[in-house]
Amino acid sequence: MIKIYTKLRQDTNLLLLFLTFLCLSLALINPSIPVTRNIFNYIFIVDISQSMNTKDMTVGLEKVSRIDYTKATLRKVLGRLPCESKVSIGMFAGVSVAATYTPIEVCENFSAINSTIDNLDWRSTWSGNTRIRESMVNLARLIRSFPESAQVIYFTDGEEAPKLHVFNTRDLTQFQGGNDWLLAGVGTFEGTAIPKYDNKNQLIGYWSNESFALQPGMAQISQGNIGARNDYVASGASDRYLSRLDEKYLIDLSKEIKGRYVRATDEQAVLDAMGKQKPAWRDQSQLPLRHILILFALVIFLIRFISLNKIQRFFKK
Incomplete structure (x- = not known):
């Protein structure tokens, strides 16, 4: 478990893929929260x-x-x-x-x-x-x-x-x-x-x-x-x-x-x-989180294709 944690900290791409997979997995479960x-x-x-x-x-x-x-x-x-x-x-x-x-x-x-x-x-x-x-x-x-x-x-x-x-x-x-x-x-x-x-x-x-x-x-x-x-x-x-x-x-x-x-x-x-x-x-009703989790997964997946250098160059312009 410690090795996996260390690997994720060292490899940004792997961390983003892991977070994408985690969001999609939770979306399948479709959790919800109570709202008034x-x-x-x-x-x-x-x-x-x-x-x-x-x-x-x-x-x-x-x-x-x-x-x-x-x-x-x-x-x-x-x-x-x-x-x-x-x-x-x-x-x-x-x-x-x-x-x-x-x-x-x-x-x-x-x-x-x-x-x-x-x-x-x-x-x-x-x-x-x-x-x-x-x-x-x-x-x-x-x-x-x-x-x-x-x-x-x-x-x-x-x-x-x-x-x-x-x-x-x-x-x-x-x-x-x-x-x-x-x-x-x-x-x-x-x-x-x-x-x-x-x-x-x-x-x-x-x-x-x-x-x-x-x-x-x-x-x-x-x-x-x-x-x-x-x-x-x-x-x-x-x-x-x-x-x-x-x-x-x-x-x-x-x-x-x-x-x-x-x-x-x-x-x-x-x-x-x-x-x-x-x-x-x-x-009192339940707010489903499936669509929010899918959106998070999409955003995280796209972030891995944007390098930090590109972001820095964008803000320097």
Whole structure:
């Protein structure tokens, strides 16, 4: 053994051939090492209630509604997610959240996911009310039904309709499901009237101030009646309810559920905030070393044909 070691030290060519043979032999065995991968699964929830039809956002030079702005931002975010990320698109209205599908791989299903975003529409709503706090519990229940966990990015203007008071405000201080969820605020701070459309998407007026007040005589603590509101259309400009991004409410809500808040000014702001979220989960897998060992063998084999003098002459030039 000592003689072999001495021979290898004295003969560089023999040493390189030995190392090449050793790497190839190990490659045949194909050893592996355990690695931990971060798994990034996301569900993007889009508020499709009628306040999201408010036109106070811009895409390029065009004035657009909050929901159209959210869709444009989502497309940009989607285009910058790395492959192997998984994505689901969900909708929120009333007190409920619905997912179009469980998270799917973003690159293989890029067109399908974009098509889902394109088809998000306020007319898919199943309730005229907006109970964001109530939806937190339902969203957590929805995610528990997924085969894999997912981090939440929730696009909303923070508009609760009707307005909250002590009897219709759910206490979320003990809520455990929202850890690291991201609430993305959409809208401006200037008050803008909320357009009211018919089922053919034709403008018929604007939501009135009375629409955001609880109906008189309603049992306000009744679960069945939670959050019902009037459906009045404003008769004049002075009657219109002016909607704005309720950022303070969303910040407080995000703290209450142990999540985060970001104002969705552009896709970069959203992506930066997503970068601070923890992975949905971690996966333990084996990294095979065969290809790395074959590459090492090739490099070592080629080195023996390059003399030290040639290397020195190359660097002197």
